[in-house]
Structures are given as structure tokens and as C-alpha cells.
Amino acid sequence: DAGITQSPRHKVTETGTPVTLRCHQTENHRYMYWYRQDPGHGLRLIHYSYGVKDTDKGEVSDGYSVSRSKTEDFLLTLESATSSQTSVYFCAISRSAGVEETQYFGPGTRLLVL
Amino acid sequence: AQRVTQPEKLLSVFKGAPVELKCNYSYSGSPELFWYVQYSRQRLQLLLRHISRESIKGFTADLNKGETSFHLKKPFAQEEDSAMYYCALSGNTGNQFYFGTGTSLTVIP
Numbered sequence: 001d002a003g004i005t006q007s008p009r010h011k012v013t014e015t016g017t018p019v020t021l022r023c024h025q026t027e028n029h030r031y032m033y034w035y036r037q038d039p040g041h042g043l044r045l046i047h048y049s050y051g052v053k054d055t056d057k058g059e060v061s062d063g064y065s066v067s068r069s070k071t072e073d074f075l076l077t078l079e080s081a082t083s084s085q086t087s088v089y090f091c092a093i094s095r096s097a098g099v100e101e102t103q104y105f106g107p108g109t110r111l112l113v114l
Numbered sequence: 115a116q117r118v119t120q121p122e123k124l125l126s127v128f129k130g131a132p133v134e135l136k137c138n139y140s141y142s143g144s145p146e147l148f149w150y151v152q153y154s155r156q157r158l159q160l161l162l163r164h165i166s167r168e169s170i171k172g173f174t175a176d177l178n179k180g181e182t183s184f185h186l187k188k189p190f191a192q193e194e195d196s197a198m199y200y201c202a203l204s205g206n207t208g209n210q211f212y213f214g215t216g217t218s219l220t221v222i223p
Contacts, residue, residue: 031209040123042200042215043158050209090158094209101204102148103211105158 002104003027006091012112019078021109023091025071031094032074033103034058034066036087043090049074081113117141118203120214127191128222135186135217137175137201146204147177147184148211153197161186161199171195191221 003026013019023032034046035058045058047066055066063085065077078085091106117140127133139145149161162170164177164184175186184201201214 033211035213040215042120043213045210048210092211094211101146101209102160102163103202104160105150107157 002029002093002095004091004093004104004106006089006106006109008109009107010110012114013081014114015082016080019081019111019113021076021089021091021111023074023076023106025074025093027093027095028071029093029095030071032068033092033094034064034074034076035090035092036060036085037090037108038087046076046089078111081111083113085111086113087111118201118212118214120199120201120217122217123215124218124220126220126222129193130190133188133191133195133219133221135199135201135219137184137186137214139182139184139201139203141182141203141205143205147175148202148204149173149175149184149186150200150202150213151197152200152216158200191219193221193223195219196221 005024007022033048035043037043044060046064047058049055049068067075089109092103094101094103119138147164150158151161152158162168173188175184177184198216198218200216203212
């Protein structure tokens with residue numbers, strides 16, 4: 001599992017409340033990613049990080065912010081949750097072996113916004 | 115622009131039958147292609163990658179640059195193969211991945 005954990009694993013919240021999801025890795029990987037998974041859309045990249053305090057937007061970044069103050073932690077914040085943000089959120093790291101880069105995923109967080 | 119297309123959202127086959135999950139891609143450079151599998155309510159797991167030319171759980175995939183395809187094949191499907199399968203592409207930078215929308219495979223006993 002590449003030492004990736006996510007917390008919480010499940011969350012129910014109300015529209016308009018802020019929500020923070022945490023991704024933690026133990027292998028000191030430089031690159032970390034947040035995806036959301038929705039039926040019919042597959043996996044879509046929200047934000048990614050290429051180092052401490054270095055982040056960039058992905059395909060569906062509106063309504064989300066991220067922070068990475070330590071190598072091991074990558075936080076995803078929904079500033080004001082909406083029902084359209086009900087989804088399964090996956091964190092991933094990129095592990096390199098020579099010239100190969102492969103992504104490994106966390107267990108996911110199921111978020112329900114009422 | 116990079117794009118990965120999985121034309122089949124759902125695919126059902128009988129146990130013991132051959133299975134092929136289609137993946138087509140568009141990319142201007144030399145991509146790396148991957149297949150990931152997700153069993154019910156679990157994390158995505160790497161199934162195989164073209165650069166390794168490996169066979170995992172009986173699955174194989176060949177990169178066809180002429181047809182820009184990376185179809186996943188298995189000669190004899192098993193019930194435990196029922197899962198969601200995602201094709202993914204990594205570009206020249208190596209650090210951004212692009213995923214298809216996934217194919218849900220059901221193997222009928």
C-alpha cells in the first residue's frame with residue numbers, strides 16, 4: 001500500500017461547512033495527489049504537490065484548496081462543502097524506479113455532503 | 115491534449131470466457147501506459163504497466179502505437195476478476211497521470 005493512509009475514511013457533513021481531508025505517507029515521496037472518483041467520470045485530479053509548499057491545480061480544482069507543510073502530509077480542504085462534492089476522494093503518491101513513475105493510492109475517503 | 119478513452123462502461127463475460135477491456139489514448143509524445151484495478155470499495159491497485167511487459171493474474175496488455183491502444187486481455191475470466199478497471203497514461207514529465215473513466219467487469223458464474 002506504499003505507506004499511504006487517509007483520514008477520515010468516512011465523513012458526513014452539511015452544505016456550507018468546511019471539511020479537511022488528510023493524506024499521510026511514510027516513504028518520503030516528493031509527489032502527492034488528490035483525486036475524486038465519481039461514476040461516469042472515473043478519476044479526476046483535483047490538486048497535486050511536488051514538494052513542501054509546492055502545489056498546483058488539477059482538472060477539477062474549483063472549491064478545493066490544498067496545503068503541504070510537511071513531506072508526509074497533504075491536506076485537501078473543501079472551503080464550503082456543496083452537494084456536488086459528495087464523492088470518494090483518493091490520495092496518491094508517485095513512486096519512481098529508475099525512469100519509471102508509478103502512482104500508488106490510499107484507501108479513499110467517502111464524503112457525503114447533505 | 116492527453117486523453118484516455120475506455121469505450122465500455124460495463125462489460126459482462128461468463129466464467130472461462132476470454133475478456134478484453136479496451137483502452138485508447140491520444141498523446142503526442144511517448145507515453146507510459148498502465149492498468150489499475152479496483153475491487154469493491156477498495157483502493158486502486160496497479161495491475162500492470164506496459165514498460166514492464168509483465169503478466170499479472172493472467173492479464174496482459176500490449177501497447178500498439180499504431181492504433182494508440184493498450185487493451186487488457188485475459189484468456190479465461192475468473193469470478194474474482196470482477197472489478198473496476200482503469201487505464202491510465204503518464205506523459206513525458208512522468209508525474210501526471212491521466213485516467214480513463216473505467217470499465218466495470220462482471221464475470222458471470
